[in-house]
């Protein structure tokens with residue numbers, strides 16, 4: 001969104017609106033909106049329930065592990081897995097790690113998310129402590145330098161590092177490259193870095209492990225995400241005269257339509273409120 005606003009402003013007059021897919025993108029759009037610089041309305045598709053509840057959580061939860069398993073062919077049961085960030089992606093990755101039998105450690109900066117992780121039964125601690133005990137690290141934060149030199153300094157020899165969140169800056173791979181310019185691929189998509197006498201293994205160059213080392217989300221998950229994208233694009237076109245140049249939530253009826261279509265595709269049906277129930281639930 002920044003590129004079109006600042007590098008190609010000549011395109012702006014022709015743009016009706018945009019649909020934003022990612023958590024990271026929403027963060028940038030919000031900053032543009034706060035600065036009053038948005039030139040068209042944006043629907044924050046990532047904030048739609050049928051996007052982040054399923055794509056970020058179940059999609060990444062499964063496909064990140066698909067990437068790790070395909071690439072390493074390791075037994076996960078009994079391993080200590082450190083998940084950085086307990087947002088939607090982190091919840092999915094932690095949940096599937098537990099399903100594989102791992103001991104899961106969560107690191108967070110948000111106290112509420114940390115309480116959630118604790119209540120879920122995961123160990124919660126700062127990364128500097130987790131770095132000492134972890135065997136497999138998966139960053140899910142959208143942040144930068146979540147695992148960096150101070151953590152490498154205390155990490156175990158042989159630790160495996162990967163990222164399911166943002167770019168290849170969540171794990172500070174550049175630091176490892178500087179330490180070991182001769183690093184090499186020991187197995188497809190696994191680079192070995194020697195750093196202060198220890199070996200670290202980075203999957204998919206620290207890029208999104210589910211895309212670099214696997215096929216991304218399953219199609220059923222993307223069906224929901226793209227349904228929201230398509231219906232949001234239609235909404236922008238139909239309401240273009242009345243929408244402000246702001247970051248807009250996915251209209252509730254779009255989540256409703258997409259989830260009903262998904263249920264139907266699974267051969268599932270649900271109950272409907274009776275008039276009496278509707279009146280009861282809306283009375284004071």
Ligand SMILES: NC(=O)c1ccc[n+]([C@@H]2O[C@H](COP(=O)([O-])OP(=O)(O)OC[C@H]3O[C@@H](n4cnc5c(N)ncnc54)[C@H](O)[C@@H]3O)[C@@H](O)[C@H]2O)c1
Nearest residue numbers: 023024056085087088089108109110141142143164165166
């Ligand atoms: N791999 C994929 O296919 C995929 C899919 C969806 C989203 N994503 C990306 O994953 C990232 C996370 O998405 P989300 O929906 O879970 O976002 P979210 O905002 O729900 O969660 C991010 C969490 O990380 C925490 N965090 C931030 N900095 C941290 C730090 N230094 N240490 C520990 N915790 C930290 C935040 O407090 C927050 O709880 C985003 O960059 C998003 O674009 C990737």
